[in-house]
Each structure stands twice: as structure tokens, then as C-alpha cells.
Amino acid sequence: MNFQEKYDSYLNIFNARLESFCRSLECKPEILSESMKYSLQSGGKRIRPVLMLAVAELLGVDAEVVLDYALSLELIHTYSLIHDDLPEMDNDDYRRGKLTNHKVFGAGNAVLAGDALLNTAYSILFDCCKKGREYVDAAGFICDGAGVNGMIAGQSADLYCEANKINDEKWLQYIVKNKTAKLITAAVAAPCVLKGGKYFLEFKQFGEDLGILFQLVDDILDEKGSFDKLGKTIGKDKEENKLTYVSFYGIDESCVIADVIYDRCIKLLDGIEGDTEFLKQIAAFVRHREV
Amino acid sequence: MNFQEKYDSYLNIFNARLESFCRSLECKPEILSESMKYSLQSGGKRIRPVLMLAVAELLGVDAEVVLDYALSLELIHTYSLIHDDLPEMDNDDYRRGKLTNHKVFGAGNAVLAGDALLNTAYSILFDCCKKGREYVDAAGFICDGAGVNGMIAGQSADLYCEANKINDEKWLQYIVKNKTAKLITAAVAAPCVLKGGKYFLEFKQFGEDLGILFQLVDDILDEKGSFDKLGKTIGKDKEENKLTYVSFYGIDESCVIADVIYDRCIKLLDGIEGDTEFLKQIAAFVRHREV
Numbered sequence: 001m002n003f004q005e006k007y008d009s010y011l012n013i014f015n016a017r018l019e020s021f022c023r024s025l026e027c028k029p030e031i032l033s034e035s036m037k038y039s040l041q042s043g044g045k046r047i048r049p050v051l052m053l054a055v056a057e058l059l060g061v062d063a064e065v066v067l068d069y070a071l072s073l074e075l076i077h078t079y080s081l082i083h084d085d086l087p088e089m090d091n092d093d094y095r096r097g098k099l100t101n102h103k104v105f106g107a108g109n110a111v112l113a114g115d116a117l118l119n120t121a122y123s124i125l126f127d128c129c130k131k132g133r134e135y136v137d138a139a140g141f142i143c144d145g146a147g148v149n150g151m152i153a154g155q156s157a158d159l160y161c162e163a164n165k166i167n168d169e170k171w172l173q174y175i176v177k178n179k180t181a182k183l184i185t186a187a188v189a190a191p192c193v194l195k196g197g198k199y200f201l202e203f204k205q206f207g208e209d210l211g212i213l214f215q216l217v218d219d220i221l222d223e224k225g226s227f228d229k230l231g232k233t234i235g236k237d238k239e240e241n242k243l244t245y246v247s248f249y250g251i252d253e254s255c256v257i258a259d260v261i262y263d264r265c266i267k268l269l270d271g272i273e274g275d276t277e278f279l280k281q282i283a284a285f286v287r288h289r290e291v
Numbered sequence: 292m293n294f295q296e297k298y299d300s301y302l303n304i305f306n307a308r309l310e311s312f313c314r315s316l317e318c319k320p321e322i323l324s325e326s327m328k329y330s331l332q333s334g335g336k337r338i339r340p341v342l343m344l345a346v347a348e349l350l351g352v353d354a355e356v357v358l359d360y361a362l363s364l365e366l367i368h369t370y371s372l373i374h375d376d377l378p379e380m381d382n383d384d385y386r387r388g389k390l391t392n393h394k395v396f397g398a399g400n401a402v403l404a405g406d407a408l409l410n411t412a413y414s415i416l417f418d419c420c421k422k423g424r425e426y427v428d429a430a431g432f433i434c435d436g437a438g439v440n441g442m443i444a445g446q447s448a449d450l451y452c453e454a455n456k457i458n459d460e461k462w463l464q465y466i467v468k469n470k471t472a473k474l475i476t477a478a479v480a481a482p483c484v485l486k487g488g489k490y491f492l493e494f495k496q497f498g499e500d501l502g503i504l505f506q507l508v509d510d511i512l513d514e515k516g517s518f519d520k521l522g523k524t525i526g527k528d529k530e531e532n533k534l535t536y537v538s539f540y541g542i543d544e545s546c547v548i549a550d551v552i553y554d555r556c557i558k559l560l561d562g563i564e565g566d567t568e569f570l571k572q573i574a575a576f577v578r579h580r581e582v
Contacts, residue, residue: 027439028465032447036439083406088398107379108450111402112443115374115409119438122413126431129420136427140417147410148318148327152403156323159399174319 003281007050014049017067018074027116035105035113036120039078042096045291047214048073048187051207051282056191058274059198068128069138069190072121076146077183079117082110084155090236097231118146138193145186154179161243172243180218181211199272206268206279213261214286219244220254221290229291262287294572298341305340308358309365318407326396326404327411330369333387336582338505339364339478342498342573347482349565350489359419360429360481363412367437368474370408373401375446381527388522409437429484436477445470452534463534471509472502490563497559497570504552505577510535511545512581520582553578 001009022040027033049070056066085092085100086107092100102110125139144150157175160166185207192200221230222237223246237244245254265283269276292300313331318324340361347357376383376391377398383391393401416430435441448466451457476498483491512521513528514537528535536545556574560567 025439027444027447029444029448029451031451032439032444079406083402086399086402088402102379106454108377109447111374111377111379112447112450114406115370116439116443116447118406118409119434119443123431123434123438125417126420126427126434129417129427129430130424133421136417136420139420140414143410143414143417147414148316148323148407152407152410153318153320153323156318156400156403156407157320159403160320160322163397 003278003285006278007282007285010050010053011046013053013063014046014067014070014074017071021071025120031105031109032112032116035101035109036116038104039082039095039101039113040075040117042098044096046074047282047286048077048183051184051187051210051279052191054278054282055188055203056194058272058276058279059191059195061191061194065194066191068124069142069194070187072124072139073142073183073187073190075117075121075124076142076151079114079121080146080151080155080183082114082117086110089155089159092232092236094227094232134194134196138190141190141193142186145182150178150182154182158243162240165241167243167248169248172245172248175243176212176215176245177208180215181208184208184211184214202268202272206265209261209265209268210283210286213258213265213283216245216254216258216261217286217289219246220251220258222246223251225290258287294569294576297569298573298576301341301344302337304344304354305337305358305361305365308362312362316411322396322400323403323407326392326400327407329395330373330386330392330404331366331408333389335387337365338573338577339368339474342475342478342501342570343482345569345573346479346494347485349563349567349570350482350486352482352485356485357482359415360433360485361478363415363430364433364474364478364481366408366412366415367433367442370405370412371437371442371446371474373405373408377401380446380450383523383527385518385523425485425487429481432481432484433477436473441469441473445473449534453531456532458534458539460539463536463539466534467503467506467536468499471506472499475499475502475505493559493563497556500552500556500559501574501577504549504556504574507536507545507549507552508577508580510537511542511549513537514542516581549578 022037025033052066052070053063056063081095082101084090085095086102093103094100101113129136129139154175157171158179161171185204188203188207189200192198192203219237222234225234227234262283266280269279313328316324343357343361344354347354372386373392375381376386377393384394385391392404420427420430445466448462449470452462476495479494479498480491483489483494510528513525516525518525553574557571560570
């Protein structure tokens, strides 16, 4: 299988679980489930679930075992996008080529759709916790990655720096490490927790590097990409004086940093036994993606 | 001890845990923890934690065992108030006599403060889950009460009826049962789950009735109460054509219904062994409160 075939095979496994979840989700009033599904089913790369399935396979953890964790992670990621896009946050009209949640359902319903996705993610994880202690630990690890020392801290720092026109390297790194890298770290390290901690530190570091790389390339694409490919408004970071890799280092130096971090990802994977080829290809995809 | 002394004794136990939580909560940027603490420390009756501690004592469950559940419940309740008060939701300027979260910190930070409280509540509960299966079940029960078949469904239905000018008894009951009663049910039934299901059905029914009673009296106070006592703007329900007990049945019939539900609460408690006196007094307090 080439990279794309392998990626799609993981994607298909995940999408089947996601679709079954969406089919079973019926709320009263309907607008609640409709607004949740609208954002869940609007595509996206699903890179977190794919990463989780790939690491699980490498470690010999059954896909069945991690699928609910992958689902909850995608729910958490999707809630964060809906709230991030709100008028009082990033005020985005488009996401993945479609109108953002609040543009379709109104801001009040979008707030609730986000809350609902976050809460449902944990409802799924509490069910997983019934299976034993390592399942509890993996759930807690994901929750911490999403929380006040993780993704939410990064979002808050992002707002803070924008409001206070802060242009500082330490804050930039703090934002990226938390807002983007913590959930990607959760994706690759949670299977290690389920496997009793095997390669936990290695994958934690890999997740952090890959997450930073992901955001770095996102920042580059916001400057150099196109709406047609990315499905979202381009050039917004600059327009809003956002603190990003590109605004701080410029495009050329950002590309150099991206190459350095990419190399670090590969070296980390070289230290792990088993077939890490696909994970290396994901790192290359993250570095060179145009979408 | 009279009722107030007993209430205060539970309140003091809970407030000590809450204060210790707040002291240990330090986020970067500070505005994240400050906005969370602002709403957590703005007072309120803390009726959910007090109920949980009272039921735990009745069942012989150690206060220590339920305190983290009580804390997480109060965090969930507080997040729901912050998001409910947002301009795109109820658009409230005052809560408990103080400016609402978004009025102080801005809507973006208020969205994040709510997200952060919800996420932290579950982080605390995942820690509890390490102690064994009944702890997992109690955490899952609280999560379901807060979720898309619980509180969030009620909030969504509330928005839906307001947007569509629906004036319907079934929707009214659905809103109240979910938006208000599900978390109060979680407060009184979670200790039963921790005790292997003892009196679970009885307390589930008691929680639902007490929750409905709580909301009914809230609706009456919105019509008849005062800002000085309630600390929030009065008459807003009517002004915004909200579907409430008072708008649907009128004040007099609402009071009759409240008395009927109060009687049902007392009968339910009569069916439970042990000293239910304090819980009866809470029901009386909920029925006749002016705050």
C-alpha cells in the first residue's frame, strides 16, 4: 500500500465509526444533533484519529480498542473549531469550504453544539473507563490535553496576545504547543497509555513536534495557500495581526524551522522499534501539505 | 442544629474544597483562571453540592468520597451559567448581583472560561475513576445529566422555543426537566450510584421533582422577586416571551403546581429510611425561598 492507500484505510475505519455515531445521535430539539453533525461531517483530514490508529497498530493495540478514543478526540477537536470560529473569537465565516457552524445555526446554537460535542466526548470516554485502569488513564490523558494546561490554555493565550498586541517568541511557542500540539500529542500517546506506557515519552515528544510542525505549516498556508484548496479565508492572520510563526519569523525562516522540526520527528521515529514508515510519511505529509 | 445551621455546615465543607481548588488553579494566561474563579466564587446557594453531601450522609457515604463529585457538579453548573448569560444566549448583564462573566472578561474569554470549567470538571472526575467501577458509574451519570439528553438538551430546547415562539406544555416540561432538573438529579442520585445503587430510583425521582420545583419557583420569582434579593434582572422572562411555568399557567396556578410537587417530594422522602428531615427542609426552602 502506498501512503494515500494506507491513510485512506485508517480513514475508512474511523469514518465508519463516526458515521455510526452520527446515525445514533438523535436529540430533541433536532437542531442540537443537526448542528453537531454538520460540523462533524464537514470533512477535514481526520489526522488525529488516523495518527491514533496508526500508533495503535504499531504497538499492537486493537483498532476496536482505540476507536472510541479516536472518536472522542475528533469530537473535542470539532468543538474547539466551532467555538474558535465564533464572532467573539476568530470570527470565521468558512471552515473546510463550508459556512461555519454559527453562520448556519446562529451563535447561540453554535455555543451549545460545541458544549454538546465536548460533553459527548467525555460521555464516550466514561463508558471506556468501565474496562479498567489503563482505560481511565488514557481518558484522563486526553482530557488534560484538551484542558486548562492544554488546548484551552492555548486558545486563551491566543486571544490574550491578540488583545494585547503581544509579539513575543515565548508566547508564540506557548500558544502552538498548547492550542495545536496537545491534542495531536493525545492522539499519538493515548495508545501508549493503553499499552501500559510503552514508548509513551517518545510519542509524547513526537506528538509535540508533529503538532508544532502542523501549526507552522498552517501559518505558512494562511499566507501562501488558496481558499479553493484550504476551504477557509486566507490571509486572516496577517489582517488581524495574529501572533504566528510567519508573523514572527517571516516565511523563509518559518520554512527552515519546519524542516528542522520535521527532521526531529523522523529521528524520534527512528528510535522506535517496528514499522514506523507510515508515521514518517505522515510527518512528510504534514510538512509539505497544501491542504 | 436548625435548618440554616445544618445547611451552613454542608456549605462550609464544600466551600473549603472549592477554595482549595481555586487556590491551586493557576493558568497561563492568568485571565483564564481569573475568569473561571470569578464565576465560581461569586456565591450562589450551592444547592447541588449541599444536596449531594446531605444524601451522602444519609446513605453513609463519606463526605470525602463525594466532595470531588460535588465540586465537578458545581463547575458544570457554573459553566452552564456563563454560557447561558452570553449575548447570543440569554444576554444577561447580572448574575448573583455581580456583572456576568462576559461583561467583565469579554465574550471570547467567557466562552473559554465556560469550556475550561466543563473540561476541568471531567478532569477531576477521571481522577475519581481511578478508584474503581462505581466511581466510573457515578462520573458517567453526572456527565449524562449534563449532556445532550440532559442539561444541554434543555438549553437547546429553551433557545428553540424562544426562537420559534413555541408555547406548549410538553416543551415547557421538557425544558425544565432537562435544563434544571437533570443536574439536581445528578446531585442526589450520584451518591446512590457510589453506594451500589441504594435508593437510586427514589432519589432519581426526588431529584427530578425537586429540580422542577426549583425552576417553578425561579419562574415565580422572576415575576414577583426583587433585584436586591435575587441579584439578577427581574421580569426578563416576560419581556423576552420566554416559555416558563408562569407564562404558561399564570402565577396562581404555578403556585398550586408548586405545592403539589412539594408534597410529592415529601412523600418520596417518607419512603426512604434514615433521617430525611434535612432533605424535607431543603424541599420546603426551595418551595418558599425568596432568593
